[in-house]
């Protein structure tokens with residue numbers, strides 16, 4: 001099948017109709033576009049809130065100033081915890097989605113080489129290519145998406161220090177990055193079963209597969225559904241000299257067969273993801289976790305062990321109960337052999353109404369085996 005043509009947007013400018021494709025594959029789209037000349041920030045906020053894109057034609061620094069002014073206005077609408085964490089959390093998520101939608105309305109035109117034809121614009125060619133693939137034509141891009149791509153470029157270049165490996169892991173755009181070491185440390189210190197083969201399900205940057213290989217597991221098969229994660233994990237494992245022992249495959253959950261050790265660090269919050277990065281965090285309706293637990297027994301050797309890494313934040317927020325999780329294990333025929341806990345040290349935002357709950361979060365590595 002031929003690939004889908006990129007979505008386009010049409011607008012009027014200087015009495016001419018213009019039409020360009022979007023550069024990024026993001027889902028939030030302006031359906032109408034106006035040129036953002038001489039607008040006050042309050043007027044821009046009203047227009048952007050209606051879903052109309054603001055195409056910036058002035059100095060690039062002005063586009064950032066407009067974005068910052070919108071952000072300040074949106075931040076003023078603080079949310080208070082009314083004692084019902086679940087309801088507060090849902091309001092926080094709604095507000096975040098609204099903020100992302102409105103900020104995504106500040107638009108920049110890119111030329112056919114991904115250059116920004118505005119004074120004082122940075123060179124975003126490499127960042128855009130890495131995040132969105134090679135350019136094909138002139139295009140429009142939300143400033144937010146462009147800044148995201150530039151941030152990702154820096155992370156990819158510098159990498160993230162992973163103390164358990166004593167090395168850096170280099171995340172790609174949209175791939176879940178191991179910025180928190182708590183869960184990696186759990187995988188580095190859990191007692192290792194005698195397993196010649198391990199599966200790392202949802203490998204992301206490949207960080208946990210690398211820890212397993214460094215701990216002496218002879219062969220690891222790592223899977224992820226995200227193509228960017230597969231490329232990223234392969235690159236990281238090759239850089240660490242572990243690609244002869246770790247095979248990375250694009251696959252939905254488990255590869256065929258059984259392993260003596262199966263490691264899974266799934267998205268840990270029930271909810272709808274709005275970007276590839278969020279797909280590492282949010283699990284629609286908790287259905288992915290349910291599928292993982294249900295399918296696990298078919299991929300473990302009889303004496304094998306599964307390490308399920310899971311934060312209890314969903315429980316603290318009232319989105320899941322501990323009893324329901326244990327019942328899922330039981331229904332799948334899994335027994336808990338042990339659990340290792342870590343207290344993450346998050347840096348809660350001072351305006352986060354749920355920061356008192358985030359401060360209580362525990363990340364656990366559940367050691368699961370077959371009941372029979």
Ligand SMILES: C[S@@+](CC[C@H](N)C(=O)[O-])C[C@H]1O[C@@H](n2cnc3c(N)ncnc32)[C@H](O)[C@@H]1O
Nearest residue numbers: 176202203204224225226252253265266267280
């Ligand atoms: C919380 S991230 C963990 C990434 C990595 N294992 C780590 O610990 O840093 C969850 C990962 O699961 C992947 N994922 C989500 N659904 C999946 C599926 N159905 N099959 C395989 N991987 C999936 C996501 O793309 C993401 O990379």
